[in-house]
Amino acid sequence: MDNNPDTATDTLPETDLPEAEAAPQLLPLAELHLHIEGTLQPELIFELAERNGLALPYSGLEELQALYEFSDLQSFLNLYYANMAVLQTEQDFADMTRAYLARAAAAGVRHAEIMMDPQAHISRGVSLETCVNGVASALATSVEDYGISTLLIAAFLRDLSEESALEVFEGLLAMNAPIAAIGLDSAEVGNPPAKFERLFAKAREAGLRLTAHAGEEGPPSYIIEALDVLGVERIDHGIRCMEDPDLVERLVDERTPLTVCPLSNVRLRAVDTLADHPLPAMLAAGLNVSVNSDDPAYFGGYVDDNFAQLQAVFELSDFDRSRLAANSIHSSFASEERKAELLDELNRG
Numbered sequence: 001m002d003n004n005p006d007t008a009t010d011t012l013p014e015t016d017l018p019e020a021e022a023a024p025q026l027l028p029l030a031e032l033h034l035h036i037e038g039t040l041q042p043e044l045i046f047e048l049a050e051r052n053g054l055a056l057p058y059s060g061l062e063e064l065q066a067l068y069e070f071s072d073l074q075s076f077l078n079l080y081y082a083n084m085a086v087l088q089t090e091q092d093f094a095d096m097t098r099a100y101l102a103r104a105a106a107a108g109v110r111h112a113e114i115m116m117d118p119q120a121h122i123s124r125g126v127s128l129e130t131c132v133n134g135v136a137s138a139l140a141t142s143v144e145d146y147g148i149s150t151l152l153i154a155a156f157l158r159d160l161s162e163e164s165a166l167e168v169f170e171g172l173l174a175m176n177a178p179i180a181a182i183g184l185d186s187a188e189v190g191n192p193p194a195k196f197e198r199l200f201a202k203a204r205e206a207g208l209r210l211t212a213h214a215g216e217e218g219p220p221s222y223i224i225e226a227l228d229v230l231g232v233e234r235i236d237h238g239i240r241c242m243e244d245p246d247l248v249e250r251l252v253d254e255r256t257p258l259t260v261c262p263l264s265n266v267r268l269r270a271v272d273t274l275a276d277h278p279l280p281a282m283l284a285a286g287l288n289v290s291v292n293s294d295d296p297a298y299f300g301g302y303v304d305d306n307f308a309q310l311q312a313v314f315e316l317s318d319f320d321r322s323r324l325a326a327n328s329i330h331s332s333f334a335s336e337e338r339k340a341e342l343l344d345e346l347n348r349g
């Protein structure tokens with residue numbers, strides 16, 4: 001069905017991508033907190049629906065875009081999961097991933113650690129092979145095509161059972177999926193990290209790196225649990241650590257990376273406005289924070305947009321901006337050689 005004649009073409013024109021805002025200077029950085037399904041732009045949703053012969057429940061782009069008004073994490077997740085219905089084939093997953101890489105390159109991203117949610121696809125009847133191989137095929141040539149080194153992170157949905165996660169994890173191992181790490185996402189409150197203790201132990205045994213969302217909507221105790229029970233190396237979001245001075249002291253001492261997503265926090269109402277965001281206080285406290293886009297198609301911008309808006313509100317110094325970029329590189333799961341290359345690029349300015 002032709003859902004939107006304006007975008008009904010066989011190709012996926014780059015002009016459909018949002019323009020990079022004119023940034024003062026693009027620093028080379030690593031994006032560490034990015035859900036690939038959250039890069040699905042409304043225009044691409046219509047293109048893929050058309051290509052796959054699917055009827056969307058929206059008359060056109062405007063009706064869909066009017067739904068991008070969220071009151072909390074769950075209200076966003078409802079639309080995020082519904083929109084995934086258009087992802088059917090390996091090509092769909094590859095096209096979505098290439099669209100992100102092209103836009104990220106324009107934002108200065110030189111290394112990206114990309115989460116995907118396999119359970120959100122399997123539950124719709126799309127095989128593990130289709131979703132993993134589709135994303136992985138685009139990542140396999142990301143350096144040549146976009147100048148971005150990449151790693152894939154399999155994220156598990158914390159509102160589902162640990163049994164479901166373990167089953168999918170075994171499937172990933174059985175297919176020798178090219179994953180470097182596992183993560184934990186979706187509805188946080190009521191689904192504490194400890195629920196996934198066995199999963200994270202198995203992933204560690206398999207030699208994978210470990211990260212988890214914690215302290216986005218959930219309390220500081222979830223951050224502590226993710227560190228102590230799951231043994232994660234990195235915390236995604238983590239902004240609610242600021243409510244617990246002892247935890248802040250620990251995170252500073254241990255240099256624990258916190259992958260902060262300012263525009264996401266505003267759009268999901270974790271903070272009232274960007275001016276109320278704790279990022280400056282986190283930097284002042286000496287926390288190891290980086291700036292990331294989370295779900296850029298839903299939250300009003302890519303990583304350069306996050307920097308530009310932070311700059312407009314807080315007048316970050318060049319020193320702070322460089323520190324955020326350096327933190328992202330140091331906190332990545334890239335090889336020491338790749339980190340040294342990127343830090344060198346950053347220092348050469």
Ligand code: HPA
Pocket residue numbers: 035038073080185186187213216264294295
């Ligand atoms: N938080 C939790 N789960 C998610 C998010 C997020 O910001 N984005 C996609 N899944």
Ligand code: ZN
Pocket residue numbers: 033034035185213236294
């Ligand atoms: Zn996230």
